[in-house]
Amino acid sequence: MMRPTVNDIAREAGVSLATVDRVLNDRPGVRAKTVQAVTDAIRRIGYVRDLAAANLARSRNYRIACLLPDTPSQFLATLEQALHEAAAAAVVSRTEVDILRFPAEDPHALVAILARLQAQSISGVALMAPETPHLRDAIRSLRQAGVAVVALVSDLPNTERDHFIGIDNVAAGRTAGVLMGRFLSGNPGQVMVVAQSLLSRDALERRRGFDAVVQAEFPQLDVLQTLEAHGSPELLRRVVFEMTRHAPRLRGVYVLGSGHRVLGAALSDLGLARRVVVIAHELTPYTRATVADGTIDALVTQNTGHLARSALRVLRAKIDRVPIDEGQEQIRIDIVLRENMPALADAPAHGQPAAVVEAA
Amino acid sequence: MMRPTVNDIAREAGVSLATVDRVLNDRPGVRAKTVQAVTDAIRRIGYVRDLAAANLARSRNYRIACLLPDTPSQFLATLEQALHEAAAAAVVSRTEVDILRFPAEDPHALVAILARLQAQSISGVALMAPETPHLRDAIRSLRQAGVAVVALVSDLPNTERDHFIGIDNVAAGRTAGVLMGRFLSGNPGQVMVVAQSLLSRDALERRRGFDAVVQAEFPQLDVLQTLEAHGSPELLRRVVFEMTRHAPRLRGVYVLGSGHRVLGAALSDLGLARRVVVIAHELTPYTRATVADGTIDALVTQNTGHLARSALRVLRAKIDRVPIDEGQEQIRIDIVLRENMPALADAPAHGQPAAVVEAA
DNA sequence: AAATTTTTGAGGTACGCACCTCAAAACCTC
């Protein structure tokens, strides 16, 4: 009935508490035979260490840093907001979270930040950044120093990170492609593709998935060259107008990122709003409103709340060297239509906390 | 830097530890004025109770029961499996979970089980059951005895439950309706609707949402009367054949439940497989395979892993009288296509646990 | 002002674990 404790192990194994402790915490000076006796006893009585008590005794604190690029983007803003909320909830489990933006255009800045974090005794880092050789080295160094590192949203496939938290962007692009094809169901036409920039791997992968599906399953569709806005609304407006002139049978628009006010305005001005199928990514205040009013037909998203909580949970698991629950940490590729758009969960009140808040 | 403790409260408020303790744990014998002084101090120094230490001191254990009907259904089997996995993970936080099936056709059996649970000192119950007056009374009694109760999957809107964990089935039906309409994009035709039974509120609500959307947005579609299988595969096959004869322009099939082998076979035999749009609910081994092979075009689902974990988390929060994270507990209406179908997370190995498993 | 009641303080024990010290025991080596 009662959960077995370290004392039960000692009794069962016929050794002292000190020896059990040495085994449990990997301290030296125990004969292999004795270690075996203890681990056997642990298995026999089904001992499960109480991490809460262990952390209490250790008075362990988790220090975690989350690093996002300082690119202006509604998705990043939403993600940062979600991280802040997850961080607030994590205070409760002795976890202190710093959320930092680093200059996206300066690869050395990020490396410098990582070095600084390593100097301070940080225990885990969640990171969204493009992979570079410098970064790869910095992360290897961090991990050798015992810091857990997870890649967030953008994977670092050639880097020894502990885990990747995000979706398969090729699959996300495929999903967008199927939606586009099916919503246009068989009718021929042209599809415009819009992005901030094709330099990011995520956008490239989505485009790749989208093209693959359209080519294989909806060959009657003509997917046009990607328009890049490069952060300039005027440029975006101009290229959209330009391309529309050359695409008389434009029937769909695929937005590789989270969309833009200007794009919606341009479509309106061209008399195309709600007449072409628009598919975009990410649920942000803007896309939320735009799905609600019917300008965007479908969103392919990843839940930012889930991303944020998962990042913190996985980091803690890695720091504690505990297995993670794969099912819980798998980020799903969500399809959001007007009909299944999740209600906006009201943000937890900042400022005055309740008289007594509980912590786990 | 360090988190404030009860001792800090005592110092800050200028009272003894015993008084702080009395205030924190609602023990009597403290003047209102003193209570105020203590709560002020708590707020000033930003004290947050360490629930881990508190539970340790209390040596509190959570006993939770999950009750599902014994109806044979792949969805229920999947949900039960998810509950077992969540239960295994919860051992770690001193939570013991019993998962029971109750006879669905006998309303008294469930009430009897609840009474028995109440007699044993259970601290929370998650329940999936149709609402009846007897059940309503049983739940009121449970809650008055201090037991937390959440409704799972099926809400009990007229019962004083602590929380509902599941989706809005009308919205799920609307989502299915929009997918059907858009996948058929404007072309007229007939849509067949199939269910196990229309007695369940969930099926009714889905049908209602489906009809509302189709009527409003896709009036060219003719949604036929619901076919009920009543658990009999032969009956299902017969009515499907029958209705197909009277529906020469059948273009879609909406399955209110999680689908059935027999339905797929019938469609194949009629030469309709992959020629009509099939939309169903719930991700089960069967629907998963059927989406993969293209027989089902889209699923509208709720993630069973999320349901299970959410149920346990919410119950613990209610037992501890701690606020819940609405964002985390909101169950989303997932749309699953072949392209975004989540990989099957391999079930955690049962049997031999690792030598030392950690607990939080 | 005395008697009574209420409120407060001081102190202890326990929860399950980590981490420390010191001495005793067991194991080697020659």
Added chain:
DNA sequence: GAGGTTTTGAGGTGCGTACCTCAAAAATTT
């Protein structure tokens, strides 16, 4: 078997909280 080395045991302290007791202090009543 004396010397050394390695392994083990006994015991303690602390983490932050809950819960208990008993006496002292303050407030209230008479």
